[in-house]
Amino acid sequence: MKIKHIKYSIAILAMIQLTVSCKKDFLELTPKGTATEENFYRNETEVYQGLIAVYDVMQWGTSGGYTMKQPLLSAASDDCWAGGGNASDQPGWVAYDNFNMDSRLGPQVGLWSKNFTGVNRANIILEKIEKATTLSAAFKSRVTAEAKFLRAYFYFDLVRFFGNVPLITKIIPTAELYTQTQSAPAAIYAQVEKDLREAFPDLPPTVATNEKGRITRGAAKALLGKVLLFQNDNTKMAEAATLFNDVNRTGNEYGYSLLPNYADIFKPDNKFNAEVILEIPHSTLAAWGDWNWVNGGEGNVGTQFVGMDSYNGDTYSAGWGFCPVTLDLVNVMKADPRFEASIIDGAALKAGGATYNARYQNTDYFIKKYAPLKAYRSNSGTAELNWPIDEIEMRLADTYLMEAEALVRSGGNATRALELLTAVRARVGLAPLPATLDNIYNERRLELAFEGHRFFDLVRSGRAVAVLGPVGFKAGKSEWLPVPQQEIDLTKGVIKQNPGYN
Template structure:
């Protein structure tokens, strides 16, 4: 600010008005534009933080993804159909339209994250800086972009594949890429990210994406494509690290879900929050809070064994009305409850599922499944109990429901495993994906075929 004041005074002493006018037309020295901000390492690191910040928003892991990925399934019921003009309830009862604000918010939120990542990826190659640091920045941006596209294609199927910063006129010409094309880009981004990222970060940078996180999500992408052999080979190094306690805490967990997500190694990647008036919090209502009987968690307790400690994690507690899994302290309606995107149990269950699909009876498949169950104080499964490939498959599907409950994966698992018509009989198959938001269709020039079939 001192420099700015001195410059104005200097201008006042200039002889000609033209000279002064030329100075006043300059950009303030403390203002940044896209062209001036991303010119050095500091700018790239600041831009990268904005990529992580995009994941925090209510449009994504702050709220909307919990509705689209969990409420839609059979774990949760919205018992307040009049709230928010009913947009949340519409998702649950399969009556949403392209005007639903949760859908439009999520669509725009994901593309905001992608836009921010694309800026980083556009600018980073030309910046002179330490190559290792640069690669780590690029790897993180590719990880977040890949995660965003993975979510987009799980929600909508075919979506625009935007890989560079666009002007408005260019964006209006976007068309929808096929899900296969999107998945291939996700695979490319995650593969490169896994090579560029470290296996861990110093405590001061904990929460950034790691090579383990990129590899684990890559395995999940292959699972959605039913490429079970690639799931196995991709996840093998992560599973080995889990068994070696490289990822898991050295002290066995007393609960399946870590008591302290922020420091537990069981969390491979989570979207982080911080309460305390710093505007990095998540609203306590956005963690399945049962406020006046508005959120009903309806996972049958009979699905859990008596000793299974996961029962308490899906039960609404008296403190704050949130389920045990997300019952972190709150103040002024703020919580610092991180949201897990990928963790060790998910990796082990994906690994077990893939091994069973390629060859029933694989001892490694039983080992992975039982690692999750024994950590939850549930009994081990044996070939004498799960006597066929089909029985093992059913057991894994159930285990995923119990273990990953309320982690915004249930609906996608239902669709992926072709259980939609069984769990929701009578619901038309086109509702396995959501309608493209009308606001997006309105903004493109070629609207032909832009909406998903079955929706108006």
């Protein structure tokens, strides 16, 4: 289902009217015509459609260029190179890979636009729902909680990518569009915490099968714990550990559990499995074919990016050769049981008769978790735009390791921290290790490879200079992306550039 009738004023400093298009597995509604923002949101059906338009932005990966979060962050980390056809194929990716961004070069336009679009759409819903008079109390409280979670989700990405960003929690009058100043990260984090604390009491612990993809209380508590952890304030670690424990403990109301088989987590036919806490769905249902507006579709274009270029052989479909896996990670994971489910050994495939083109920065190792699989290649629309491979944002092994870290950093229950680390390792047949921060961080790299965590883990733990310094990372600069130059120009300098960029 494609919603074509909700018009929004979107995106910070570039609020233009446009048609909203979205699809989620938990929404099956029939379009009923056209409406403007001013006369929409009259009843629960219309408010719900507006909410789904906020969810829709989570799925985007091509605002202002190809900026799919998971593969892009893998390229920024020490797990992958940028790859592609050559250094000019996706210059923004290469610039992020070697930390050579400037105000006009890098992935910043897409990430800024996407997340502020999400913030603005959440603000619209929150403001409109307050004025609606025909909504039941239960519906209103749940939708309000979901919108606050989503606003927090988008702002969490903004503060991690950019640091100082405008803090906007209401619809902006036209006269104020170009006067929005930036707030310090502490203020952004405070708002994210506030939204999440207000959200989770009104969210359900679980959702019905036809609502998979909607936010649950467990997701909100897990994200709040993560937000506390990422602020690197040890006084917040005990609360973070408590939040994670609520999500992780056996017999809780959420029903999460580690899957017995690690590889099953990432199977496209095992969406929203018991280990998943927050998952962004993708599908082939839109049969999309418009290269000029890729965000209008439902597929995961990141899957096309990481596939082997011009591949001919069994199992996989051809991709574009981005994000070849670094030999550093290959060597670390070679003896790890998760290697087989995480990384494709291209040389082994060639030895078996397969062929592919070796592209820029080729290592002959490729991402397997989100690889293009022949069995899931779309038969309608443009196949490259319609991969039904979901993005897993948070899962139970991730929150196990974050709880263990929070316990260690707060001087909490050491036995519990060891139990959590041991559970993650035991699932793949590995022996226990002491629950030290180094061991927990190393486990996160191996367990969560290519899932969008490694770069931010390096930054927040103070290890980015040691690990990424040899490829260009500079302390006090590379932690954040540059602010898009167009935002500075449009505001005539009201928006300021991040330190170290020109």
